[in-house]
Amino acid sequence: MNSNHLLLEEPIRMASILEPSKPTFFPAMTKIVGTLGSKSQSVNVICSCLNAGMSVARFDFSWGDADFHQETLENLKMAVKSTKKLCAVMLDTVGPELQVVNKTQHPITLQADSSLVLTPDQSKEATSNSLPINFSGLSKAVKKGDTVFIGQYLFTGNETTSVWLEVISTWGVRNNIDFLSLSHTRHAEDIRQARQFLSKWGELSQTQIFAKIENFEGLNHFDEILREADGVIISRGNLGVDLPPEKRKFLIMIFTSRRL
Structure with missing residues (x-):
């Protein structure tokens, strides 16, 4: 072959493009x-x-x-x-959402009938006796006799805990x-x-x-x-x-x- 000739790939068969999709093909509807x-x-x-x-x-x-x-x-x-x-x-x-701040990521065991302190001081380490939380107004949102539930997250259900920020x-x-x-x-x-x-x-x-x-x-x-x-x-x-x-x-x- 002449070295000046270009080597071209096999042309695409137009028939293959015009052929209808196989009847067994279905697009995935579930994401x-x-x-x-x-x-x-x-x-x-x-x-x-x-x-x-x-x-x-x-x-x-x-x-x-x-x-x-x-x-x-x-x-x-x-x-x-x-x-x-x-x-x-x-x-x-x-x-x-309100959260318990556990920077160590280590599991914490709480003892039944023991005293537990919830503190807004997030610099403190989370222990079985003290849990830092990301809400500084908890002491004003609850009173003696109220029940605070601690699950996967810490909730109060109090709409006044919302904070509005200017996002830059x-x-x-x-x-x-x-x-x-x-x-x-x-x-x-x-x-x-x-x-x-x-x-x-x-x-x-x-x-x-x-x-x-x-x-x-x-x-x-x-x-x-x-x-x-x-x-x-x-x-x-x-x-x-x-x-x-x-x-x-x-x-x-x-x-x-x-x-x-």
């Missing part, structure tokens, strides 16, 4: 949301998740700092490039997230306020808002929340804590049979 955490942060594990069908990666900001989640996101991008699988990004907000930079804007999971949604107004906030950022104007129902108040306003949100997430664990035992089974039956 799988996978939470990426400390045990699923590596590129290899994320690749396995994508190959197994994960189509939305959830970043839970109730724990871990922005640097940790940024590293996870970069690994997700590499995994997407490697597997050639598309994956949306969901940012799960912290929400107005957010992780979600920087990374152009696809979905926003609005933790502890109580009213439709929560969705409207979140949407108004997102509209101020051009990068997030198309971000969809998922309402996360985690308490009895959100459950009471479920219908109005459903009309405002792009989707609804039911937090079974937190709802199970907030609801009396006799209503938990009934709740599961409702959301199993009801089409949203």
Whole structure:
């Protein structure tokens, strides 16, 4: 062959493009949301998740700092490039939840009939006798005889504990997230306020808002929340804590049979 001739690959058969799809092919209608955490942060594990069908990666900001989640996101991008699988990004907000601050991450054992101090001093170490919390106004929110429940998180149910901040930079804007999971949604107004906030950022104007129902108040306003949100997430664990035992089974039956 003349060295001046170009070597061309075999041309694409037009017939193969025009052929209809096989009748056995069905697009995946169910989307799988996978939470990426400390045990699923590596590129290899994320690749396995994508190959197994994960189509939305959830970043839970109730724990871990922005640097940790940024590293996870970069690994997700590499995994997407490697597997050639598309994956949306969901940012799960912290929400107005009160937490016990345990910086050591070691389990704590509480003794029955013993005294326990709840302190707003987050510099103190969490022990079986003293638990630092992220709410400085607890002493004013309770009185002698009140009951404080400590579950996975520390709750008061007091709306006055909300804090309004002026946001100058957010992780979600920087990374152009696809979905926003609005933790502890109580009213439709929560969705409207979140949407108004997102509209101020051009990068997030198309971000969809998922309402996360985690308490009895959100459950009471479920219908109005459903009309405002792009989707609804039911937090079974937190709802199970907030609801009396006799209503938990009934709740599961409702959301199993009801089409949203």
